[in-house]
Amino acid sequence: MQIKILGCSGGIGGSRRTTSMLLGDDILIDCGTGVLDLEIQELAKIRHVFLTHTHLDHILSLPLMLDTVQEEAELHPLQLHLTQESDQIVREHLFNWKLWPDFFNLGDAEPVVLESNLHAVGDAIKTVQCELQMLPAQHSVPAVGYLVRSTGGSLAFSGDCCTNDSLWEVLNQQPSLDHLIVECSYTDAEQELSVKAKHYCSSSLAEDLKKLDHEPNIYLTHLKPGAEDEIVAEVQKLVPGRSIKALHNGQQFEL
Numbered sequence: 292m293q294i295k296i297l298g299c300s301g302g303i304g305g306s307r308r309t310t311s312m313l314l315g316d317d318i319l320i321d322c323g324t325g326v327l328d329l330e331i332q333e334l335a336k337i338r339h340v341f342l343t344h345t346h347l348d349h350i351l352s353l354p355l356m357l358d359t360v361q362e363e364a365e366l367h368p369l370q371l372h373l374t375q376e377s378d379q380i381v382r383e384h385l386f387n388w389k390l391w392p393d394f395f396n397l398g399d400a401e402p403v404v405l406e407s408n409l410h411a412v413g414d415a416i417k418t419v420q421c422e423l424q425m426l427p428a429q430h431s432v433p434a435v436g437y438l439v440r441s442t443g444g445s446l447a448f449s450g451d452c453c454t455n456d457s458l459w460e461v462l463n464q465q466p467s468l469d470h471l472i473v474e475c476s477y478t479d480a481e482q483e484l485s486v487k488a489k490h491y492c493s494s495s496l497a498e499d500l501k502k503l504d505h506e507p508n509i510y511l512t513h514l515k516p517g518a519e520d521e522i523v524a525e526v527q528k529l530v531p532g533r534s535i536k537a538l539h540n541g542q543q544f545e546l
């Protein structure tokens with residue numbers, strides 16, 4: 292199965308796009324601005340959206356996408372996979388007829404176009420091509436990561452995250468780990484901000500990487516716009532001996 296990175300920046304500007312990845316041609320993990328680059332025909336193929344959390348940079352394209360593919364979604368309702376806490380937030384604050392129509396319920400006479408599938412950390416969700424397991428994450432709102440397993444290997448994605456033990460414990464329980472996409476939003480100069488915003492900075496990520504027993508290819512994501520090279524250089528220096536690179540828009544993984 293192919294995984295394509297549609298967006299992996301901590302912000303916008305130029306060619307930067309916010310978090311989203313496409314699994315095969317019908318599954319998204321997160322729905323940031325990277326989704327806006329897909330053609331209408333590609334959008335219409337998407338059946339499942341797995342959310343890490345409800346921050347705008349991870350869900351921005353979801354309401355717009357639903358509006359564009361509504362006819363298709365009337366035939367195959369889009370399946371939203373998320374935690375109960377995130378479900379409550381999107382219903383209350385996004386699909387509330389004020390920011391956007393309530394696509395969960397457009398009216399009694401209207402077909403269903405969006406359905407929630409509630410999951411908890413540890414749940415493994417099987418799809419035709421892969422299995423996605425919800426991973427624990429630590430962030431300023433309820434958040435999870437995902438472990439994707441397919442016949443060709445495994446890839447873990449932290450989502451937005453700050454220092455914790457549970458993510459690393461779960462990863463160490465896996466028999467193997469081929470790729471790790473982990474966020475690192477800030478340089479060490481912005482350590483104070485990273486603690487407040489509950490994101491990793493270079494040194495807090497470097498400390499947590501010591502907890503990981505596996506030696507996957509590590510890709511840093513959610514880098515602050517303009518500070519990308521500096522963050523990657525800082526982490527590489529603090530964690531010598533591991534394969535650490537920046538994640539790039541358009542990058543593909545074969546699992």
Ligand SMILES: [Zn+2]
Pocket residue numbers: 344346430451
């Ligand atoms: Zn966030």
Ligand SMILES: [Zn+2]
Pocket residue numbers: 310346348349451513
């Ligand atoms: Zn984010």
